[in-house]
Amino acid sequence: MPTTINAGDTAWLITATALVLFMTLPGLALFYAGLVRAKNVLSILIQCFAIACVVSLVWWAVGYSLAFGDGGALQGLIGGLDKAFLGGVGREAAVGSVPESVFCMFQMTFAIITPALVIGGFAERVRFSAVLWFSVLWLLLVYVPIAHWVWGGGWLAARGALDFAGGIVVHTNAGTAAIVCALVIGQRRGFPTVAMPPHSLPFTVCGAGMLWVGWFGFNAGSALAANAGAGMALLTTHLGASAGVLMWMLIEWARYGKPSLLGVVTGMVAGLGTITPASGFVGPGGAVLIGLVAGGVCYFATQYLKRVLQVDDSLDVSPVHGVGGVLGTVLTGVLAAAAFGGVGLAEGRTMGAQVGTQVLGVLATIVWCGAATWLILQLLARTVGLRVSGEQETEGLDLAAHGERGYSQ
DSSP, rough: OTTTTTTHHHHHHHHHHHHHIIIIIIIIIIHHHHHSSGGGHHHHHEEEEEEHHHHHHHHHIHHHHHSOOGGGGGTTOOOOOOTGGTTTTTTTTTTTEEHHHHHHHHHHHHHHHHHHHHHSSSSSSHHHHHHHHHHHHHHIIIIIHHHHHSSSSSSHHHHHOOOOOSIIIIIIIHHHHHHHHHHHOOOOOTTTSOOOOOOOOHHHHHHHHHHHHHHHHHHHHOOOOHHHHHHHHHHHHHHHHHHHHOOOOOHHHHHHOOOHHHHHHHHHHHHHHHHHHGGGOOOOOHHHHHHHHHHHHHHHHHHHHIISSSOOOOOOOOOIIIHHHHHHHHHHHHSGGGTTTSSOOTTOOHHHHHHHHHHHHHHHHHHHHHHHHHHHHHHHTTOOOOOOOOHHHOOHHHHHSSSSSSSSS
16 A cells, blocks of 8 residues: 555544435434425435435446546546546555545545435425436536536636535535525425424434534545644534524524524534535634524525525525525635634635635536526426326325335324
8 A cells, every 4th residue: 555545544534434424324314304294204215315325326437537537628627537437446546645445435425415405405296216317417417517626626626716525515506406496396285375394303303413423524524634624624613513503593582582493403504504615724713603604694594585485495405505505605715814713815815816716616606506407407307207296295205106104104
């Protein structure tokens, strides 16, 4: 084994990889399953499991190569097929101080959770076959190019965009896709006049706890080494989540006279999603500020989307992950500066220029993701079909699509 591979870094990245997969299975699966109605609990669980499997195989075949391979003349836009079917990713291949096999698997877990996040935007009303086809096409046409732009040596990386662990690649991306899906597919039957409360908040809070723990791998693992940067990312991640919870809880307490458990876990996700792009670049004070801003802004974004615009993003992916990803990405350009306790901007780089690059990355992602997601949905609507029938939606996807019940009657 080459001397460039460090045992400590490798051990940490293997651990982080397991933590990020744990975020999807069972973390996100339980979090989402508790938020839907009882008649759709199994549909969410099977969608999360199936997405994990199909994305893994697509990543093995071409996804990793297109995201992190050599794109030649197209390097700014997309990678090449030099690593298709993981060709050349042998036991001795390395990325930095870790085996490339471990790096590939770590990145695979990010590719898994991002389309899994998107399903929250259209939960309880879409055909299972459409979910699978959407996940494959969206991975290849949206996630892979944007991951290459930011992390694979693409044009945003060349411009100095800062996205430590996925504010652009994961959260802005997933939030944009979710709102496009919600708008194109339409509201659930009865929305917004019929109450659709979560059927199991204990499921949701268990999943939320798993997400919080797994997020340490998500953010601190993105240092790709067991070093001080990973340690600071771990700390800022926790502080951002804590501040997000506190702000969301205080707003609910002030408005309604009591805090809710659903609000606490949603504030946690808002804080975590918003600190993600900044986690390796800001200091503890910056992390707390980001979390507080996230809790407030994402709270009001959620209220506005559902109550004013009446967009049925079933599980609040766009106002929490999307808005949080945008906020965190832009604030990174400010709070990464040494004057605010961050690691400092690149030599000769002004704060204004960095913020401009961050905004450019966000806008490019929204435009590309929004357009490509719309086209994918139009294609699927004309082929496999998107929505289940009204009768199947009323019956619930568990029985209609899978012939099973989550609970005995």
